[in-house]
Amino acid sequence: MKIFVAGHRGMVGGAILRQLQARKNAGANIEIITRTSTELDLTDQADVREFMQSVLPNQVILAAAKVGGIVANNNYPAQFIYENLMMECNVIHQAYEAGVQNLLQLGSSCIYPKMAEQPMREDALLTGELEPTNEPYAVAKIAGIKLCESYNRQYGVDYRSVMPTNLYGPGDNFHPENSHVLPALIRRFHEAAQTSADEVVIWGTGTPMREFLHVDDMAAASLFVMDLDPDTYKRETQEMLSHINVGSGTDVTIRELAETVAKVTGFEGKLSFDSTKPDGAPRKLMDVSRLARLGWTYSTELEEGIRGTYEWFLAQGPNNLRSK
Ligand SMILES: NC(=O)C1=CN([C@@H]2O[C@H](COP(=O)(O)OP(=O)(O)OC[C@H]3O[C@@H](n4cnc5c(N)ncnc54)[C@H](OP(=O)(O)O)[C@@H]3O)[C@@H](O)[C@H]2O)C=CC1
Numbered sequence: 034m035k036i037f038v039a040g041h042r043g044m045v046g047g048a049i050l051r052q053l054q055a056r057k058n059a060g061a062n063i064e065i066i067t068r069t070s071t072e073l074d075l076t077d078q079a080d081v082r083e084f085m086q087s088v089l090p091n092q093v094i095l096a097a098a099k100v101g102g103i104v105a106n107n108n109y110p111a112q113f114i115y116e117n118l119m120m121e122c123n124v125i126h127q128a129y130e131a132g133v134q135n136l137l138q139l140g141s142s143c144i145y146p147k148m149a150e151q152p153m154r155e156d157a158l159l160t161g162e163l164e165p166t167n168e169p170y171a172v173a174k175i176a177g178i179k180l181c182e183s184y185n186r187q188y189g190v191d192y193r194s195v196m197p198t199n200l201y202g203p204g205d206n207f208h209p210e211n212s213h214v215l216p217a218l219i220r221r222f223h224e225a226a227q228t229s230a231d232e233v234v235i236w237g238t239g240t241p242m243r244e245f246l247h248v249d250d251m252a253a254a255s256l257f258v259m260d261l262d263p264d265t266y267k268r269e270t271q272e273m274l275s276h277i278n279v280g281s282g283t284d285v286t287i288r289e290l291a292e293t294v295a296k297v298t299g300f301e302g303k304l305s306f307d308s309t310k311p312d313g314a315p316r317k318l319m320d321v322s323r324l325a326r327l328g329w330t331y332s333t334e335l336e337e338g339i340r341g342t343y344e345w346f347l348a349q350g351p352n353n354l355r356s357k
C-alpha cells in the first residue's frame with residue numbers, strides 16, 4: 034500500500050505523517066511517499082502527472098495548500114485562489130489518471146456562508162454568501178469538494194473530503210502577520226512576557242467566536258475518515274459522497290482565547306483590541322454530529338493543547354520556527 038502524503042512538511046501533513054509512521058512501526062504494510070514543494074510543485078500539471086504516473090500510489094492524502102490567517106487571505110487573494118485550485122485540480126485529476134481509487138482532501142470551515150446557522154451542518158454548503166476576507170480561498174476549497182464528488186459520480190472512485198475547523202499545534206506557522214490567531218498570539222504574548230511589556234494588542238474587537246482543534250486530533254480524524262468502509266461513508270454523506278466536518282463542537286471568543294494564552298505564557302499586563310483589523314466571520318462553529326455518529330470525537334482540550342503547543346514553541350527556539 035503506497036500512500037502519498039502531499040504537504041508532509043506542513044502542520045497537518047506532518048501530524049498525519051507521524052501517525053502513518055506509527056502504524057508502519059506497528060507492522061502495517063504501508064509505504065509512505067512524500068515530496069517537498071521544491072521537489073514537486075503541485076501547481077505544475079506536467080510535473081504532477083509525471084510523478085503520479087511514475088509512483089502509482091494506492092492512496093493520496095492532500096494536505097498541501099496555500100494556507101494563512103485572515104490578513105494573509107485578505108492580502109494575497111490571487112495566490113490563495115490560484116494555487117489552491119491548481120493543486121486540487123492537478124492532484125485529484127492526475128491521481129485519477131494514475132488509477133488511484135482512494136483519496137482524502139482537506140477543506141476548511143470557511144466553505145460555509147458567513148451567516149450560516151450555527152452550528153454549521155454539512156448541508157449549509159452553497160446556501161449563502163461567503164465571508165469576504167477569505168472568499169477566494171473558500172471558493173477553491175468548495176471546488177475541491179465538488180471535484181471529489183464529481184469524480185466519484187462519473188468515474189466511480191472513492192475521493193473523500195474532510196472540513197476542519199481552525200487548527201493549531203506543533204508545526205504551525207508563527208509568522209506575526211500571515212499566521213492564524215493562535216500561533217500569532219502565542220508568539221506575541223510570549224515576547225511580551227519575556228520583555229515584561231505592559232500591553233498586548235489583539236486584532237479586531239475580540240468578540241468573534243472560533244472553534245479550535247489540535248492538529249493531532251485532526252490527523253486522527255483524517256485517518257479515521259480515510260479508513261471508513263465505503264458503504265458507511267456513502268450512508269453518512271447521504272449518497273453524495275461529499276464532505277464531513279471535523280471539530281471539537283465548542284467555541285470561545287477571541288478575547289477568551291487571548292486570556293488563556295496570556296495565562297499559559299505568564300503574561301500579566303493588559304489586553305487591548307485593534308478594531309482597524311478585520312474580525313472576519315462572527316462565528317464558525319461546526320456541527321460535528323456526522324463524525325460523532327460514525328464514532329470519532331476529539332481528545333485534546335483547548336487549554337491543554339495550548340500548553341503543549343507553547344512547550345513545543347519554546348523547545349524549537351526562535352530560529353527554528355516556521356514563520357512565513
Ligand atoms: N491551519 C488551519 O487552521 C487549517 C488548515 N486547513 C487545511 O488543512 C490543510 C493543511 O493545512 P496546514 O497544515 O495548516 O498548512 P501548512 O501551511 O502548515 O502546510 C501546507 C503545506 O503545503 C505544501 N505546499 C504549499 N504549496 C505547495 C506547492 N505549490 N506544491 C507542493 N506543496 C505545497 C507546503 O509544502 P513545503 O513545506 O514542502 O513547502 C506545506 O508544507 C490545508 O488544506 C488547509 O487549507 C483547514 C482548516 C484550518
Ligand SMILES: C[C@H]1O[C@H](OP(=O)(O)OP(=O)(O)OC[C@H]2O[C@@H](n3cnc4c(=O)[nH]c(N)nc43)[C@H](O)[C@@H]2O)[C@@H](O)[C@@H](O)C1=O
Nearest residue numbers: 102103106141143167212213214217236237241311312313
Ligand atoms: C482557518 C481559517 O482561518 C482564516 O479565518 P479566521 O478564522 O478568521 O482566522 P484567523 O485565525 O486569522 O483569525 C481569527 C480571529 O482572530 C482574530 N485575531 C486576533 N488577533 C489576531 C492575530 O494576531 N492574528 C490573526 N491571524 N488573527 C487574530 C482575527 O481578527 C479573527 O477575528 C481564514 O482566512 C481561512 O484561512 C480559514 O479557513
